[in-house]
Amino acid sequence: MKGLKVLSLFLFTSAALAATPRDTLVIQRGLDVPTLDPSMAYDGASIELTDQMYETLYTYKGTSIKETEPLLATKYTISNGNKTYTFDLRKNVKFHSGAPFTCADAEYSMRRVIVTNTGDSGSFILAESLLGTQDNANDDKSVTWAKIENSVKCNAQGQLVFNLPKVDPAFIAKIAFSGNAIVEKAYSAKIGEWDGTEKTWKEWVNKLTPGSNLSKAPNGTGPYRLVRQDANTYMFTAFDGYWGQKPAIKNVIRQKVPELAARQQALLKGDTDFADGGGRNVDEAQIKGKPGIAWLDNLPNVGSYGINMNQNIKNPAIYGSGKLDGKGVPANFFSDVNVRRAFSYAFNYDQFARDVFKGKAVRRTMFLPDTFLGYDPKLPVYPYDPKKAEDAFKRAWGGQVWKNGFTINASFRASNPIQQTMFEILKKNIEALNPKFRINLVAKEWSQLLADSRAGKEGLTMSTWGPDFADPDNFLYTFFHSEGYIAPRLNWKDPTTDRLLVQARSTVNVAERTRLYSQIGRRLYDQAVFVILPMPVEYVAYRDNIQGYYYNPMASSVPWKVLSKK
Structure with missing residues (x-):
C-alpha cells in the first residue's frame, strides 16, 4: 500500500495528476457529488460513483x-400469474467490510428503499412495484409493515422472493436500477442506519438524506471501494476480495474541476483520462481530432427534452x-389546448438543433427514446409554423389572448446554455407574432428551480429526463x-x-403494450400536452490509451x- 499512500498524498495536494500511471484512472467532472448512498443517488454524478462500489x-x-444479465443474482423465475419473482443469489460474494453477502442483506436493502422512500430519490420506483403506491407510509396510510414484510423476503432455501400486488412488465428493468443496489444489513445498522426491524421502521420513513452515514462510509460488493474523500476529490482502489474478474485499473481518482477550460487542457495534456465537456459546438472545436484523444460519435441517446406547460400555476410571481389583460395570465392559462398548440407551432426546432447541437440532433414523435418499446415513428410532429401559431392564438380563450395579449415568466437553469438558448428562441418567435405578447426569461439556481417545479410554481420550464429503467412506463406514466x-x-x-397508461403497465403482452403506447402518443400530440424538443x-x-471502453446509454459511465491502459 506504500505506492497508494504516496499517490494519495500527491492527489490531495494537487489540482491534477500529470502523466497518469497505467494502473490509475483520473476523471474530472464539473459537478458536486451529492451522495454515495445508493438509495439516495438520483443524479448522474452520484450514480457514476455508487455504481462502481455497489x-x-x-x-x-x-x-x-433491452437485455439484462445476472450480477448479484444468478437467475430468477416468475410465477403466480407474473406477480411473484424468485431470485437465486450468488455465492462467495463479500462486502468491502469482509462480511459475506447473504439473502438477509438483499432483503434488508429492498426494504430499506421502500421504508425510507423519499421524494428526493428514485425509491418510489420500487415502492410502486412492491406496494402499489409511489408514496411512503407518512403520505399513504395503506403502507404497513405487514405489506412491506410480505413484498420482499427470503425463503427457507435462501432465495429472495418478491410478491407484487399486480403485474409489472418493467420489474426486471427496475431491479437493474442503481438505486436498488445491495448494502450490508449488519454494517448499516452498526453505523447508525435503519436496523431493519419492525420496531423501528416508522422512525425511518422519509428520514434518509443525501448525507447519510452510509454515504460517509460506503460499503458495497462492487469492484472498487472508497479510500478517501474531501470536498473536491474521491479516491478509490480495487477491492481485493471482489468476487468477479479483478480490475486492471488499481486506483481511480474523481476530481471536481468546475472550469471547463481547465478540464479541457487536462484532457489534452493527459493529466486526466475522462472529463466533462462543454457541448458539441465547444468540444468539436477544442477536443475532437487532437493528439491523444479518442472520439466516439453517433451514439444512441435515451434521454428526452421537452417544454412543460403547467396547466395550474401555483405562483402569482409567474402569472402576474x-x-x-396583457399584464399576466390566468393560473390555468395552458389549460386551453389552443394555447398549447400555439406554443408548439411557435418553436423553431431546426434552429434549436443548429444553434445548440450543430445540427446533430433528432426529432422524435413521442417523449420517448426511439429505441424503446412503444415508440411509433409514424406519429405526426408539430412543425415550426408561425401562421398556424397565430391562428391558434386567435382561437385561444375565445379570442382574448390575441386581443389583449399576455405576460408570463419562463424559468431556466442558470448557467445552462441549452435551456437559455431554447427559451430565447421561443421568446423571440412568440413575441414576433403580436406586440402584446411577452415572455420574461428568469435564470434560477438548479435547487430552487427544481423545488419550485415540484411544487407546481413554474409556468414554463424545460424538462430533461434520463431513464431510471429501460421501459416506456418510466417516461410516459411518469410525465403524463x-x-x-x-x-x-x-x-x-x-x-x-x-x-391507456394504466392498461399499458398492466400487461406483459408486447404487441398490446406497443399498440397502447402508440394511442397514448397520438392523444398527447392531439392535445399538444408537451413541446417535444430535438435530442442530440x-x-x-x-484519452486514446484507454482500452475496453464501451457505451451503454442506460449507465452513468x-x-x-472493464478498462485498462496500453
Missing part, C-alpha cells in the same frame, strides 16, 4: 438497453395579474399520468390518457472494472 441483482448487458412523478409540473389530468446525437471523448 451492485444490483441484475444489470444491463454490455451496450444493450392573473388575467388576460395524473398521479405520475412529474404531474405537479404539468397538472395535465385526462381520463383517457390515464386509462451522443458522443464521448477520452462505463464500469471501471
Whole structure:
C-alpha cells in the first residue's frame, strides 16, 4: 500500500495528476457529488460513483438497453400469474467490510428503499412495484409493515422472493436500477442506519438524506471501494476480495474541476483520462481530432427534452395579474389546448438543433427514446409554423389572448446554455407574432428551480429526463399520468390518457403494450400536452490509451472494472 499512500498524498495536494500511471484512472467532472448512498443517488454524478462500489441483482448487458444479465443474482423465475419473482443469489460474494453477502442483506436493502422512500430519490420506483403506491407510509396510510414484510423476503432455501400486488412488465428493468443496489444489513445498522426491524421502521420513513452515514462510509460488493474523500476529490482502489474478474485499473481518482477550460487542457495534456465537456459546438472545436484523444460519435441517446406547460400555476410571481389583460395570465392559462398548440407551432426546432447541437440532433414523435418499446415513428410532429401559431392564438380563450395579449415568466437553469438558448428562441418567435405578447426569461439556481417545479410554481420550464429503467412506463406514466412523478409540473389530468397508461403497465403482452403506447402518443400530440424538443446525437471523448471502453446509454459511465491502459 506504500505506492497508494504516496499517490494519495500527491492527489490531495494537487489540482491534477500529470502523466497518469497505467494502473490509475483520473476523471474530472464539473459537478458536486451529492451522495454515495445508493438509495439516495438520483443524479448522474452520484450514480457514476455508487455504481462502481455497489451492485444490483441484475444489470444491463454490455451496450444493450433491452437485455439484462445476472450480477448479484444468478437467475430468477416468475410465477403466480407474473406477480411473484424468485431470485437465486450468488455465492462467495463479500462486502468491502469482509462480511459475506447473504439473502438477509438483499432483503434488508429492498426494504430499506421502500421504508425510507423519499421524494428526493428514485425509491418510489420500487415502492410502486412492491406496494402499489409511489408514496411512503407518512403520505399513504395503506403502507404497513405487514405489506412491506410480505413484498420482499427470503425463503427457507435462501432465495429472495418478491410478491407484487399486480403485474409489472418493467420489474426486471427496475431491479437493474442503481438505486436498488445491495448494502450490508449488519454494517448499516452498526453505523447508525435503519436496523431493519419492525420496531423501528416508522422512525425511518422519509428520514434518509443525501448525507447519510452510509454515504460517509460506503460499503458495497462492487469492484472498487472508497479510500478517501474531501470536498473536491474521491479516491478509490480495487477491492481485493471482489468476487468477479479483478480490475486492471488499481486506483481511480474523481476530481471536481468546475472550469471547463481547465478540464479541457487536462484532457489534452493527459493529466486526466475522462472529463466533462462543454457541448458539441465547444468540444468539436477544442477536443475532437487532437493528439491523444479518442472520439466516439453517433451514439444512441435515451434521454428526452421537452417544454412543460403547467396547466395550474401555483405562483402569482409567474402569472402576474392573473388575467388576460396583457399584464399576466390566468393560473390555468395552458389549460386551453389552443394555447398549447400555439406554443408548439411557435418553436423553431431546426434552429434549436443548429444553434445548440450543430445540427446533430433528432426529432422524435413521442417523449420517448426511439429505441424503446412503444415508440411509433409514424406519429405526426408539430412543425415550426408561425401562421398556424397565430391562428391558434386567435382561437385561444375565445379570442382574448390575441386581443389583449399576455405576460408570463419562463424559468431556466442558470448557467445552462441549452435551456437559455431554447427559451430565447421561443421568446423571440412568440413575441414576433403580436406586440402584446411577452415572455420574461428568469435564470434560477438548479435547487430552487427544481423545488419550485415540484411544487407546481413554474409556468414554463424545460424538462430533461434520463431513464431510471429501460421501459416506456418510466417516461410516459411518469410525465403524463395524473398521479405520475412529474404531474405537479404539468397538472395535465385526462381520463383517457390515464386509462391507456394504466392498461399499458398492466400487461406483459408486447404487441398490446406497443399498440397502447402508440394511442397514448397520438392523444398527447392531439392535445399538444408537451413541446417535444430535438435530442442530440451522443458522443464521448477520452484519452486514446484507454482500452475496453464501451457505451451503454442506460449507465452513468462505463464500469471501471472493464478498462485498462496500453
